[in-house]
Amino acid sequence: MTASAPVPWDRERTRTRTGRIWTYVGDRHGPYIVYDYTSNRSHEGPEEFLRGYSGYLQADAYAGYDAMFNRGRACWRRWRSANMEIIFR
Numbered sequence: 001m002t003a004s005a006p007v008p009w010d011r012e013r014t015r016t017r018t019g020r021i022w023t024y025v026g027d028r029h030g031p032y033i034v035y036d037y038t039s040n041r042s043h044e045g046p047e048e049f050l051r052g053y054s055g056y057l058q059a060d061a062y063a064g065y066d067a068m069f070n071r072g073r074a075c076w077r078r079w080r081s082a083n084m085e086i087i088f089r
Contacts, residue, residue, distance in 0.1 A: 006020060023035055
């Protein structure tokens with residue numbers, strides 16, 4: 001499983017920048033939790049981290065994953081919140 005969260009950094013500047021903490025959670029064969037920091041939300045961060053990985057990956061609906069995977073399961077929470085207006089018309 002993977003997900004990201006915004007994190008402020010470089011507070012010495014007049015405007016705080018926002019980087020990303022990417023969380024990668026393993027399974028019973030690799031029971032690890034790894035945090036990877038990138039200075040932006042570009043797809044290049046998770047793409048580099050996951051280079052060479054093969055197997056299932058549960059991820060949210062972040063469009064940056066589209067370049068790596070041609071199919072997958074979307075995050076229902078994000079899909080639902082993005083489509084609630086259409087559902088209840």
